[in-house]
Amino acid sequence: MSDRWLLRGAQILTCDPDFADLPRGDVLIEDGVIAALGPDLRVDNCRILELDGKLLMPGFIDTHRHTWQTPLRALGGDWTIMDYLAAVRVKLAPAFQARDLYAANLAGALEALDAGITTLVDYSHCIDSPEHADAALAGLEDAGIRALFSYGYAPGARESSALPTPASRMEEARRLRTTRLSSDDRLVRLGIALTEMQIPWESSRAELLSARELGVPITLHCSAWPVQGPSEIQKMAAEGLLGPDVLFVHCTWSPEEDLKRIADSGGSLSVTPETEMQMGMGFPITGRALRNGVRTTLGCDVVSSNGGDLFTAMRLALQVERAQVNAREGLPRALELKAARVLELVTRDAAEAIGLGRRTGSIRPGKDADLIVLAADALNMTPLNRPRDAVVLQAHAGNVESVMVRGRWVKHRGALLDVDLAAVRRRLLEARDAVLERVGGSATLLSEREELTKHWDTGSGLTPAKDAR
Template sequence: MAERWLLQGATVVTGAPEHEDLPCGDLLIEDGLIVAMGRGLSAEGCQVLPLTGKLVMPGLIDTHRHTWQTPLRGLGADWTVMDYLAAVRVKLSPVFRPEDLHAGTLAGALEALDAGITTLVDYSHCISSPEHADAALQGLQDSGIQALFAYGFAPGPEPSPAFPSPEHRFADARRLRAGPLSSDSGRVRLGIALTEMQVPWEQSRAEVHTARALGVPISLHCSAWPVTGPSEVEQLAREGLLGPDLLFVHCTFSGDEDLARIANSGGSISATPESELQMGMGFPIVGRALRAGVRTTLGCDVVASNGGELFTAMRLALQSERGRANALAGLPRRLDLKARQLLRMVTQDAADAIGLGAITGSLRPGKQADLVVLSADSLNLSPLGAPRDAIVMQAHAGNVESVMVRGKLVKHRGVLLGTEVSAVRRQVLRARDAVLERVGGMSALLAEHARLEEHWDLGAGRAPGATVSR
């Protein structure tokens, strides 16, 4: 028999332009899909969730997170991007074993669900062997989240790599596409995370061609610091490789020409304001990208240093951009960037950016029931003014009471369902202790700055103020 839910009497923020928000509405859900929205819907044959005083909104979508780094939580509060690259990409990444990747990915995905994130782009760039890939994927599958498992092509600096060449990695991605990730309608789907384009261009080109042959979305770190050569966007444009399947991450140092190229190709940007502002990766591109007509979304990025929820990311993106614009304007007459635009960036626009816009990102009949119940009766949300604005300006992850992914309750009344959180915590703690022990402890982490130049073109090694302008 079909599973039917009636969510009753909530303030419904649809996030869909063609469907107005409902001050007191019902949602009827059948077999994972929203089948009706309105007032006074029949509860016949339904499990009923009475939601008076609550707010129902589309599930949030994080378009850039390195979920595997969850065991490193709290280590990077004061890291610059150089510290991060030295500690995580050079030193720690090679000592992560499959079980550590599983623990980190599972705990990180659960953290995301707990904070109302129903869909995640997991930029999984610690894939040192097929076993690592399987373990990370298993973490996503075990969590219950909907995800794009963006298989990382970037090699770690392992002394004896299990993948001796890029072609070996490509073959492993093809293995997943032919096997567990062959479906384009599964809860976890395949994506590709490219190596930073500071490897020989032939490799980058081969990575893009491999991803396109797999027919999956592609993401890449892009213009997060100044480089001496042509930008990633420029290189892709020269060979006609831009396209709507590309999700560019950061773009803080992208020029107007590159933003126009991304906009014209239908590509998208994921800005990660918290890591960008902290680490010296330039100024979040949100305002400039929106003005250039680029579909712009948000991600949490480095959960070793910053928070893993999108309410904070929305406010940081909004207020940092307002701060920049206001500083230039003197006493501003109006605020160009509106709060509700940020909500769209973490819902419908994010879904569109990864090819899922037809099935998730807003609440309307025909879409998956990917949704969040917020405690609109909490002190920090009462009295509820304009609901879309309140979500951006006042809500926090502690307001997330219940979460549904594809019509399945994964969190209810504040508790994650179907998972033993204390066991996951023990698992991720073990992973943290094991990887730190393998590198000789915290004090050894930042000793690798000198090796950074072997892997990345860090330009002048400092962020110019050039992008902090109109």
């Protein structure tokens, strides 16, 4: 008999343009796929979950997360972008061994699932050897999350890196594409994360073309500080290299023309409000991107500094956007960016942005069952007057009761399933201890900062954001 679930009697937010929200409805799931949606479905031979008083909606999609930084949680709570680069990219990244990446990705993906994130784009730029890549990938797979494992082409900072050249890293991505990640039907698929474009343009072009040859989605950090000379978007546009398969991250300093170029190409943007505001990258550009027609999504970025759930990201993105408009225009007659719109950025729009629009991102027959159940009967959501607004403005990760990925419950009635959480925690703590020990302890983390700042000011052609307006 096929595996059938009837989720009955929930208030349903479909997040789908063709299917209206239902104040009370049912969803039938067959073999991991949404088979039917409507009020009072009459179905036999299935397991039933009664969801009276609950909210059922598509799982969230985090389009930018460096999952490997999970063991570094909160170390960078007071870090600027320069502190972050000095500590994490220069100092800590080379100290990660394959087993640490496994522990980090397993725990980080479980943390995401626990908070209702059923899909994430894992920007994995801590790969120093084939073993690193295999371990990072295994962590995502063992967690049971849907993900793009976006293989980072950035060079390992370790002097003895097993992947010392761009060619060796591209070859390694090809190995994954022709072996473990050859199928696009798997929950975890391959993507490519480009090296930040401080490298020569020829190298960036080669990385882009490599990703296109592999036929996988591309993502890159972009314009998080003022750029001297043509931006990466302008360079890509000049050579016809923009496209719907590119997900830009940040773009806080992108001029209007660049945003229009992204929109015209069908590309997308990931805004990570919390890191952008903390680290001095300028203000998040959610409203400006939407006004320019850019498909806009949200990401958590790094738990080494901030929160790992999209409730926080949604709220910050919405309210900082409103604050900026209000500061510019005075007492508003109406708020331009609506709360309900923000919910689409982490569901339907995010799925489209990473090429998964036909599989996930909304509740619609034929899509995979990536669903979450929220405790709408919790005090912080009662009375549920405007459900979409309540999810964006009032809900938190603790309200996520159950989570299903492609028809399989990974969290049920408040508890993650099929996972030894004590062992996950133990591995994570061991990874934290091992990495910090290899760098000589947490007191040393910013020791390279001054050196890096000198290089930054004089050698890179870039200047950090000084006036974040």
